[in-house]
Amino acid sequence: MHRVRYFGAGPGALPLEVIQKAGQDLPDWRNTGASIMETSHRSREYVQLHEASRSMFKHLMGMDENWEVLFLQGGATTQFAMLPMNFLGPYKGADYVLTGAWSNKAFNASRYFGPSRIAADTRENEIYTRIPAMSELDMDADATYCHLTTNNTIYGTQWKKLPETGKVPLVLDMSSDIMSRQLNLDDVGLIYASAQKNLGPAGVCVVAIRKEMLDRANSDLPEILSYRAHAAKSSLLNTPPTFNVYMMKLVLDWIESRGGVKAMERLASAKASLIYDIIDSSNGFYKCPVPESHRSKMNAVFSLPDEQMENELVAKAKADGFTGIRGHRSLGGLRVSMYNAVSLESIIELAAFLKDFAKRNG
Numbered sequence: 001m002h003r004v005r006y007f008g009a010g011p012g013a014l015p016l017e018v019i020q021k022a023g024q025d026l027p028d029w030r031n032t033g034a035s036i037m038e039t040s041h042r043s044r045e046y047v048q049l050h051e052a053s054r055s056m057f058k059h060l061m062g063m064d065e066n067w068e069v070l071f072l073q074g075g076a077t078t079q080f081a082m083l084p085m086n087f088l089g090p091y092k093g094a095d096y097v098l099t100g101a102w103s104n105k106a107f108n109a110s111r112y113f114g115p116s117r118i119a120a121d122t123r124e125n126e127i128y129t130r131i132p133a134m135s136e137l138d139m140d141a142d143a144t145y146c147h148l149t150t151n152n153t154i155y156g157t158q159w160k161k162l163p164e165t166g167k168v169p170l171v172l173d174m175s176s177d178i179m180s181r182q183l184n185l186d187d188v189g190l191i192y193a194s195a196q197k198n199l200g201p202a203g204v205c206v207v208a209i210r211k212e213m214l215d216r217a218n219s220d221l222p223e224i225l226s227y228r229a230h231a232a233k234s235s236l237l238n239t240p241p242t243f244n245v246y247m248m249k250l251v252l253d254w255i256e257s258r259g260g261v262k263a264m265e266r267l268a269s270a271k272a273s274l275i276y277d278i279i280d281s282s283n284g285f286y287k288c289p290v291p292e293s294h295r296s297k298m299n300a301v302f303s304l305p306d307e308q309m310e311n312e313l314v315a316k317a318k319a320d321g322f323t324g325i326r327g328h329r330s331l332g333g334l335r336v337s338m339y340n341a342v343s344l345e346s347i348i349e350l351a352a353f354l355k356d357f358a359k360r361n362g
Contacts, residue, residue, distance in 0.1 A: 005346040008324030009153045011196040012339040018250040036246045041239050053249040060261055070207040071235040076175045076194040080109035086217045086227050087144050088114025095119040095143040100128045100152035128155040130294045134163055143168045151177035154328040156301035157294045177298050181265040189213040198340045200251045203244035264340050271338045271347040272297040278354045285362040303333035322350055
């Protein structure tokens, strides 16, 4: 079997054990004589899987019975619109903290549904390189919620600590760092995360919402776009992406078997330290634009002296079995994504490759 060491930003790496287990189950899932992809979402077997997935998600996130977990489709991009559709109105606005491309997209979508406003924007010269300080946030005490993107895959920044928003509930887009660290959820009202970074393959989006916030959701919506309707049917309002939910359950079990989110957080710190140490000790050959205290532990972005050198590195890396390290098309440069399923061993090998490349070309 030929497997490359993959560091792509999304879809991200999956645990090899999960892929192998899925391969074994594919023709005959749970001795049903059929694949999970051929199993009715109304069947006893699938409903058990569905509920076990929701339960495991809440367990790993440290969520109690006051949280509702939904499995939806359309990725985080659909949530950019579905979130304000459910909570905003002509006289009900929300605050948005802009720290990258995805928070901008979320803010722009929200303006169709209510008077949203920007609480902070850290863009400088069309680039985001930092997270705002608490003193920079211009908060509206009457906002319906305050939205922020916890990790920015394109620019390589990450919120280390959630801001204090008083009575205004936080809404978090955690698509790229969910299950990678423990967060205090006391002030959080809703979390959404597309699966294709840390939860499984693309195709399912998890929305976790406090029941008291769910009770305030707009009720005059088409069912398919209503959080209330999906919750009332336990996320079985329509046919869910059954294979993706199955894959997510395997990934959640994999996280649990390795010590849960606390263990993933330790691993993320170790992997990020290895990559950033190579960057910072390269005497300027590798340059990361993000200040140390703002750096993402999921996506390290950096550049080389020129684009030709970057192309040479990418080509040499591919020849050596390292793929997915080219930066986002809007920013250029290089990017190493270190999601949960990227092993420490792969990061150690990549760090050695980067050190050697700098030594030979610096």
